[in-house]
Amino acid sequence: MEADWGLEAVVRGCSTTSGVFMDIQEDEDDIFNPFPHDDIFETSTALDKLEELYKPFFPENLHPLVSSPTILSSSVSVPKQFVAPEKKPKDLKDSALRYKKRKNQQKREVKEVKEDELSSDKWAWRKYGQKPIKGSPYPRSYYRCSSSKGCSARKQVERSCSNPEIFIITYTAEHSHAYPARRNCLAGSTRNKFPIASKNKAKSSSDSTSTKDEFVEAVSVKKEEQVLLGDVESNEIDKSELMLSHELVPSSESLVRGLEDEQNSEPNLGMDYDFLDQQYYSSDGFLDAWFFGQPTTFTALDDHSPKCLGQDEKWDYQTLDRFLNEADLQ
DNA sequence: CGAATTTGACCGGCGC
DNA sequence: GCGCCGGTCAAATTCG
Numbered sequence: 001m002e003a004d005w006g007l008e009a010v011v012r013g014c015s016t017t018s019g020v021f022m023d024i025q026e027d028e029d030d031i032f033n034p035f036p037h038d039d040i041f042e043t044s045t046a047l048d049k050l051e052e053l054y055k056p057f058f059p060e061n062l063h064p065l066v067s068s069p070t071i072l073s074s075s076v077s078v079p080k081q082f083v084a085p086e087k088k089p090k091d092l093k094d095s096a097l098r099y100k101k102r103k104n105q106q107k108r109e110v111k112e113v114k115e116d117e118l119s120s121d122k123w124a125w126r127k128y129g130q131k132p133i134k135g136s137p138y139p140r141s142y143y144r145c146s147s148s149k150g151c152s153a154r155k156q157v158e159r160s161c162s163n164p165e166i167f168i169i170t171y172t173a174e175h176s177h178a179y180p181a182r183r184n185c186l187a188g189s190t191r192n193k194f195p196i197a198s199k200n201k202a203k204s205s206s207d208s209t210s211t212k213d214e215f216v217e218a219v220s221v222k223k224e225e226q227v228l229l230g231d232v233e234s235n236e237i238d239k240s241e242l243m244l245s246h247e248l249v250p251s252s253e254s255l256v257r258g259l260e261d262e263q264n265s266e267p268n269l270g271m272d273y274d275f276l277d278q279q280y281y282s283s284d285g286f287l288d289a290w291f292f293g294q295p296t297t298f299t300a301l302d303d304h305s306p307k308c309l310g311q312d313e314k315w316d317y318q319t320l321d322r323f324l325n326e327a328d329l330q
Numbered sequence: 331c332g333a334a335t336t337t338g339a340c341c342g343g344c345g346c
Numbered sequence: 347g348c349g350c351c352g353g354t355c356a357a358a359t360t361c362g
Contacts, residue, residue, distance in 0.1 A: 127335060129354060142353070146334090156353090 109171040112160065118167055123147060123175065125155055136161040148177040 126146035133140045138159035145153035152173040160166040 126333095128356095130336075131352065131354095134351065140352085144354095154353090
């Protein structure tokens with residue numbers, strides 16, 4: 001199948017192109033929020049905060065959008081065999097709401113890219129459908145973000161019928177999380193593509209301790225990737241990306257997860273905003289703490305926070321530089 | 331064997 | 347009301 005165009009083989013997407021950009025409509029009143037006045041969604045304030053916190057880590061055109069309260073209300077799909085034949089009113093309502101939301105995507109971004117630019121997207125996408133499109137000889141492929149279970153981000157990829165060399169990518173909905181925290185989070189984006197990307201596959205996301213050995217591997221993998229991607233000109237490894245990918249800084253997902261769990265276990269306390277303020281806004285802010293040698297630890301979030309700094313070693317930019325120099329000498 | 335992809339079925343919106 | 351269309355689901359298949 002798909003002998004004529006292996007879209008899935010190149011569909012890791014695009015992030016920096018001279019494509020067409022459109023912001024199509026943004027519903028001000030969240031009529032699709034099934035619980036518009038439910039207290040649980042007051043966490044959006046915290047999520048907004050998290051978005052702010054993470055801005056420094058993302059390219060301007062791709063910073064995560066963590067503000068949608070709907071990410072906390074991901075619907076659970078029930079296998080058909082367990083569904084009663086007749087639909088209850090609630091089911092009908094849910095279905096209608098879901099579809100309305102589907103049709104009224106909050107954001108839609110359209111880009112036109114060349115085939116070789118499809119692989120520059122760092123988000124992880126999983127294909128869930130493909131349809132022939134009327135008026136186009138090429139099918140349209142449907143992808144959803146596979147980095148996070150609750151993420152509603154979608155992406156459609158189709159070849160332009162007027163110019164087959166151009167792919168039209170349509171992003172819809174928003175990512176409810178930061179970039180995939182580590183390479184092995186790119187489930188669905190590695191198959192048939194870069195064999196080395198599966199090296200870390202066995203590691204679960206819960207295994208977030210960064211040891212020196214792991215870091216050695218991360219550097220090695222990163223360099224292999226650069227070679228495979230033809231990025232041989234830049235000898236320098238992107239340190240911030242490396243630190244992000246290796247969870248030397250926390251993903252917003254893990255932060256949100258930790259905060260949610262904390263709320264669940266301490267319903268009367270709620271979110272500890274003061275803690276966040278102290279962690280990220282004190283001194284000269286978040287960037288300083290993570291990237292410039294301030295040994296930062298997460299005590300309040302403990303179980304859910306990445307154990308970003310080994311007990312014996314402080315991984316910061318200086319250590320990183322030293323380590324990379326050593327690696328180069330070998 | 332687990333995970334990703336494929337593909338036909340299904341569903342709701344929309345135009346006639 | 348009906349049929350077309352686009353988008354999604356989920357079982358089957360494929361792959362590493």
